[in-house]
Amino acid sequence: MKHAPFIAVEGPIGAGKTTLASMLSTELHMPIIKEIVEENPFLDKFYQNIDEWSFQLEMFFLCNRYKQLEDTGLQYLEKAQPVISDYHIYKNLIFAERTLKGIKLEKYRKIYHLLTDDMPKPDIIIYIRADLDTLLGRIRKRARSFEQEMDPAYLEQLIKDYDKGIQFLAEQSPAPRILTIDGNEIDFVENQAQFEQIVSDVKELIQ
Numbered sequence: 001m002k003h004a005p006f007i008a009v010e011g012p013i014g015a016g017k018t019t020l021a022s023m024l025s026t027e028l029h030m031p032i033i034k035e036i037v038e039e040n041p042f043l044d045k046f047y048q049n050i051d052e053w054s055f056q057l058e059m060f061f062l063c064n065r066y067k068q069l070e071d072t073g074l075q076y077l078e079k080a081q082p083v084i085s086d087y088h089i090y091k092n093l094i095f096a097e098r099t100l101k102g103i104k105l106e107k108y109r110k111i112y113h114l115l116t117d118d119m120p121k122p123d124i125i126i127y128i129r130a131d132l133d134t135l136l137g138r139i140r141k142r143a144r145s146f147e148q149e150m151d152p153a154y155l156e157q158l159i160k161d162y163d164k165g166i167q168f169l170a171e172q173s174p175a176p177r178i179l180t181i182d183g184n185e186i187d188f189v190e191n192q193a194q195f196e197q198i199v200s201d202v203k204e205l206i207q
């Protein structure tokens with residue numbers, strides 16, 4: 001059976017993942033898998049006290065994404081149907097390595113690998129990079145109340161963690177194809193030509 005592309009859009013908080021994944025889903029007629037944010041009962045508490053709530057939050061994200069990935073495999077990939085997601089499962093580890101410590105991090109790593117090592121992984125990653133000011137501006141624009149007090153130092157650290165995380169994924173075998181987008185300069189929302197260029201680049205990667 002022909003292999004169907006599994007595309008993940010990644011980047012730090014506010015980079016534009018959901019926006020771009022939704023636009024590409026419409027343009028390329030691909031179903032979209034979106035992460036669960038608003039229904040997450042721990043996000044609010046997490047931003048008020050990261051040390052207190054990080055384990056619950058990371059486990060919640062992990063379990064939700066595990067279920068979504070399982071469904072994605074059954075509903076689309078095993079039927080050779082392409083799919084686009086607004087995250088890569090590896091994002092769990094990028095965040096957990098930053099928010100967890102000690103024995104909780106050790107336990108989390110084991111559970112992460114147990115759950116995800118044999119799961120389907122995206123073969124194409126669209127990585128949106130953006131600097132702190134751009135991300136803070138977009139987070140303000142999105143206006144989720146629980147994100148407004150986010151410590152800029154946390155976001156700045158995540159920008160670096162993401163660069164390392166995507167580099168790590170690029171070195172895996174088989175290596176995913178990675179399209180990096182400069183989110184400071186490329187405005188796929190307002191600039192149609194720039195969006196079309198991304199569509200054309202993605203089509204090339206799919207072939």
Ligand SMILES: Nc1ncnc2c1ncn2[C@@H]1O[C@H](COP(=O)(O)OP(=O)(O)O)[C@@H](O)[C@H]1O
Pocket residue numbers: 011012013014015016017018019020086138139141142186187188189190
């Ligand atoms: N290229 C862009 N130019 C301007 N605004 C953008 C752009 N990409 C995203 N946005 C806006 O920034 C906010 C965050 O985008 P979102 O897609 O939710 O980011 P993410 O899923 O990466 O956290 C939204 O309000 C969205 O409309």
Ligand SMILES: Nc1nc2c(ncn2[C@H]2C[C@H](O)[C@@H](COP(=O)(O)O)O2)c(=O)[nH]1
Pocket residue numbers: 011012013014017018035037043057058061091092095096099147
């Ligand atoms: N600690 C973690 N926080 C996460 C994780 N995945 C998402 N998030 C947070 C970041 C945002 O406040 C919100 C939505 O994420 P977006 O990147 O889509 O804006 O949820 C995670 O795994 N751990």
